[in-house]
Amino acid sequence: MSTAKKTSINNRKRFSDDQIKSLETTFSNESRPELRLKQHLANKLGLQPRQVAIWFQNKRARSKSRQIEEQYSMLKSDYDQLASQMETLTKENQTLVIQLQRLKKMADKGDDEDTENKNHFTLETSEDQRPLLEINSQGLCMQSCSDQNRKVDYLEDIDVQYMAQIAEGGLTSHDNGCSFESCTLLDNAGNSSQWWDF
């Protein structure tokens, strides 16, 4: 170790509260002060200009790393929230798929039977058991959701992944003039429900 370094280390002292306060105040206005301001601060606080310059350098580094930590924390929080939503939606989606398959089977079975009671099925969410789809003697009904966006999400999931399967089966009837392609699936104009005839 050099003599200069030894001397420097032996003389090292933490800055006083007043010195820190003054430096912090200046930093809040100007994180990169000019040489003249640094010299002025050094004279005022009884420090070497070099010490003031180093203090600002270290302060900038600390400030930057704290900012990065905050950004990380915010991003992590957003990610956790989205992951949680994703998990919930995935579970709901799985439930809907199962129920849709069940409905399809029941609809296939019920083709020969035209009593109303036997042709009345509902598709519910897993969380609150609120009917989302309903099938009765009049056809397929989309119940209104309190949250229109969720309604759209559900229906898009069903549409993309499963309606094709259903169309291959017996649920869609082109004979009576209505298919999932030709009917308006979503009614954003505000109707509380919409019916398809089978």
Added chain:
DNA sequence: TTGTGTTTTATTGCCTCC
């Protein structure tokens, strides 16, 4: 008291700008 982790002050080496 002491071991350990954190914070603060300072150095070093590299890079950019004028």
Added chain:
DNA sequence: GGAGGCAATAAAACACAA
């Protein structure tokens, strides 16, 4: 090429549990 900034690092100062 010198001045100043930044990243990485060293080491003193400090906090605190055991």
